[in-house]
Amino acid sequence: MSRILVTGAAGFLGSHLCESLLEEGHEVIGMDNRVSGQAANLDNILYHERFTYHDHDVTKFIHVDGNLDVVLHLASLASPVFYREHSIKTLKVGALGTHKTLGLAKKKDATYLFTSTSEVYGDPEVNPQPEDYRGNVDPYGPRSCYDESKRYGESLVRAYRDEHDLDVRVARIFNTYGSRMRLDDGRVIPNFMKQALTGQDLTVYGDGSQTRSFCYVDDMIDGLLALLESDIETPVNLGNPDERSIQELAEVVIDVTGSDSGITHESLPPQDPEVRQPDITKARSELNWKPDIQLRDGLQQSMGFFEQKI
Incomplete structure (x- = not known):
């Protein structure tokens, strides 16, 4: 059993991930400030004996008692409605939040997983997009607060890996859908x-x-867990190539x-x-993962x- 911190725990993906980790027998510490997450997403697990919840802003100093084996940084304002309304907060979560959680992982000698996004590819001129595609992003555009927060976050993860020998994972998540999405989030x-x-x-x-490529949430959670359990310290696309x-x-x-x-x-x-559209060749070959659930x-x-x- 591992002791795992999940930031963004009350969000769409975070709440599903917390449930899956508990089902696998882990102890889970959920953290969220509910700017876009919703407390109701945690109703199924709030009183679980191996789950604790902290209402906390990850851009502030993070203290967790005891050991930690894994830090999963999912906190983010991922929907267009929220990142346009809270553009500075979006940048701070990607920068300060990633810095605080990386520092915690370093202190606890924990594995660190950062959820990045297909938005790092911007408006791509290559389709599908492989991980070595550098993207076509406008750093001053209307979507830049989200795109650049994730690009900076990836760079910070790389720096902690290189300077502190931190065990890291980076998931580039493509469009995902399923239960617990907010009806008002603009997706x-x-x-x-x-x-x-x-x-x-x-x-x-x-x-x-x-065009877009839509991955069902159960498949995405399986992909994140497969990445976590791997030893791949470079970005991996997770999504449905359909x-x-x-x-x-x-x-x-x-x-x-x-x-x-x-x-x-x-x-x-x-x-x-x-x-x-994700090129998931790397996920298929190195994680033995591919999505199974068709769009319909x-x-x-x-x-x-x-x-x-x-």
Whole structure:
């Protein structure tokens, strides 16, 4: 049994990861300040005998009593709505929060896992994106607070690995969906599910030809655990390479929900990436991991959650 700190524990991915770690028999310390996370996400485990929760801002000094075997830094404002509203806080979590959690891992001699993002590739000119692609990112653009916070975080992780011999992992997470996503966070699947389930037309920005690749949350958690258990200290793409246009996604959501909704088109936001697809060759070969749940199946499994939240 390991003793594990998870930051961002009340978030979409963090809460699922905490549950999986508890199921594996670990002791889990969850930490969140609930700027975007929700306490209800922890209802299933809040009183678990091997789980403790700390309401804390990771940009401040972090103290954890006793030993720690692993630090998993998931805290982040990952949704467009939240990182645009809290751009400075987003940068501080990526910079100060990563620094504080790395310092804690160094002090405790713990393995450290940083959840980065496909946004480090920006608006890619290479598709699919392998880990050695350096990206096409605007450091002063409308998405830069999130993109650059993660790029800086990766660099800081690398520095701690090189200067302090810290055992590190870096997951570049592509679009992920499932239960516990916030309906108001601006991401496309919650938007579409809410609109379809309430009979509203689905809003597609631009002509809908832009692509994304969607990974179901259970697959993503399996990927994160596989990476943690590996000895790979360089970034690894985690995502589903099943690339879909946003127009196609809208049609699948309407079909899965049995909705009578139509599709409307609005102007494309500035610097919205045209394509996004992970090259997961490295994850397949070195982690023996690949996603198993198809888009339609994952949407069907998620629908009950979204219905309950509406």
